[in-house]
Amino acid sequence: MSAPEVGISTVSIREVGPRDGLQIEDPVSLAEKLRLVEALAATGVSRIEATSFVSPRAVPALADAELLAAELHQWPGIEFSALVAGIGGAKRAVAAGIKTVEYVVSASNGHSEANTRSTTEQATERIGEVVQIVHDAGGRVEVIVATAWDCPFDGPTDPDRVLRIAEQAKEFGADQFSIADTIGTATPGRVGRLIDAVGDRVGDFGLGVHFHNTRGAGLACALAAVQHGVRNLDASTGGLGGCPFAPGASGNIATEELVYMLEDMGIATGIDLDASIRAAAVAEEIVGHAVPSNLLRAGDRKR
Numbered sequence: 246m247s248a249p250e251v252g253i254s255t256v257s258i259r260e261v262g263p264r265d266g267l268q269i270e271d272p273v274s275l276a277e278k279l280r281l282v283e284a285l286a287a288t289g290v291s292r293i294e295a296t297s298f299v300s301p302r303a304v305p306a307l308a309d310a311e312l313l314a315a316e317l318h319q320w321p322g323i324e325f326s327a328l329v330a331g332i333g334g335a336k337r338a339v340a341a342g343i344k345t346v347e348y349v350v351s352a353s354n355g356h357s358e359a360n361t362r363s364t365t366e367q368a369t370e371r372i373g374e375v376v377q378i379v380h381d382a383g384g385r386v387e388v389i390v391a392t393a394w395d396c397p398f399d400g401p402t403d404p405d406r407v408l409r410i411a412e413q414a415k416e417f418g419a420d421q422f423s424i425a426d427t428i429g430t431a432t433p434g435r436v437g438r439l440i441d442a443v444g445d446r447v448g449d450f451g452l453g454v455h456f457h458n459t460r461g462a463g464l465a466c467a468l469a470a471v472q473h474g475v476r477n478l479d480a481s482t483g484g485l486g487g488c489p490f491a492p493g494a495s496g497n498i499a500t501e502e503l504v505y506m507l508e509d510m511g512i513a514t515g516i517d518l519d520a521s522i523r524a525a526a527v528a529e530e531i532v533g534h535a536v537p538s539n540l541l542r543a544g545d546r547k548r
Contacts, residue, residue, distance in 0.1 A: 253471055255513045259292040259453070259479045260285050260500055262528055264307065264328060266485030268297065270532050272306045277531045279316055284524040285482060286320045288516050290500075294347070294479070295325045298334040314341035326387070330361045331368075335375045339382035346384055348375045348419075351391040352406045355398025356427065360391070360488075369410055373417040380418070388414035389455065391488075393424035393439065394431040404439055408446045421451040423477070426466065427488050429459025429495060433469035440473040453477035456498050458484060458537065463498035464506055471512065478503065483525035483536030499538040501525050505545065518545055 263282055267273065285293055295317060301308035310327065317325045326345035327338045338346050350368045351357035357365045372388060379386045392399075393407050407424060414422050424439065436454070443452060454470045454477070456463040467478055484499035501521040504514050525541045 253474065253476060253512060255515075256471060256476050256478055256507060257292060258290060258500060258503060258514050258516060259294055259326070259477065260288075260290045260482060261294040261455070261479045261497060262482035262485055262500070262524075263313075264294040264297050265479075265487075265497055266481040266483070266528065267532070268304050268306050269487040270306055270485070272308070273531050275309050275312050275316075278309075278313055279319075281482070281524070281527055281531055282317075282320065284520075284527040286323060288500075288520040288524055290323070290516050292324045292326065295327055295343075297328040297330075298337040298341070298343075299328075299330055311337070311341045314338075314343055317342075328389070329375070332371060332374055332378070335378045339379055339384060344382075344384040345387065346375070346379045347387045347389050347423075348372065349389045349391050349425075350410055351396075351427075352402045352410060353392045353396030353399040356392045356396045359398065365406065365410070369413050372414055372419060376418045385420040386418075387421040387423060387453070388419045389423040389425055389453075391425050391427045394426050394435055395428060397428050404442055407439065408442060411443055411447045411450065415447050415450060421453065421477075422447070423453035423455060423479075425455035425479075426457055426463075429457035429463065431456065431466050432462055433465050436466045436469045437473045440470060440475060444474070451477060453479065455479040457486065457495060458498050459495045464502060467498055467503055468506065471507070482521070483528040483541060484538045485528055485532065485536055496537045499525065499536075499540060501538060502540045505540055 296310040327343045328347040456466045480500040480503045481497035484496040486497040504516045529536045
């Protein structure tokens with residue numbers, strides 16, 4: 246099959262397994278996390294979301310963020326990023342040597358209050374300070390909008406709430422913007438409409454997308470995003486993941502399944518499929534239970 250008519254021949258996949266994939270799991274050792282990063286690095290992936298600088302009481306699985314960050318120099322060819330939810334997290338991240346910081350803003354007030362104890366407006370107002378902190382340290386900032394389509398507390402998200410955050414992110418000097426389907430309710434049609442609306446409002450802003458597979462539509466949504474011109478996608482090894490502040494949210498789309506689909510369509514990812522499947526097996530060993538990935542169980546069709 247040829248690439249979509251939009252002409253995209255390559256995409257960039259950010260591996261989010263070490264952060265989003267592990268944040269709702271029982272804490273695993275630093276050594277095991279590094280084993281996972283090593284397996285992921287062997288796939289050829291160029292971007293990895295390594296951890297999150299948030300309260301260790303709220304997310305105990307990521308309490309070792311500084312310790313992990315101190316070891317990432319072992320893979321100099323990879324762009325490592327970390328997620329933060331506020332000013333304190335941004336300061337911790339840059340102090341730990343992280344050069345790419347993801348600042349998350351929830352489009353819905355219900356999720357924003359649960360996640361950061363602040364309203365969407367208050368979280369949006371902090372974008373400028375986060376950008377300044379990170380830029381002063383020589384880094385770059387990506388603003389990620391959580392609950393971009395639906396919220397577990399407030400229901401459907403008004404698209405204009407997402408668009409207003411996009412405008413503010415651009416005005417405050419953020420380097421990139423992403424939209425996230427935090428609870429896995431999006432469908433391809435809704436994905437395409439929101440992506441087009443973001444493009445109409447803020448233009449080319451390096452748009453990225455982040456999908457969960459809670460209702461089985463994650464890969465379909467990812468394909469819709471690519472067909473609407475998106476080149477930056479998140480995925481998690483083995484399909485691990487979920488949000489501790491969003492009831493019912495389950496795993497992300499699996500990296501190896503996304504690679505399998507896109508490469509077969511003639512869209513290059515730069516990721517080796519066999520190595521990606523092996524990395525998913527490592528993730529399964531580390532968490533100590535089966536992961537959602539169908540491809541890990543079935544294998545590549547060439548086998």
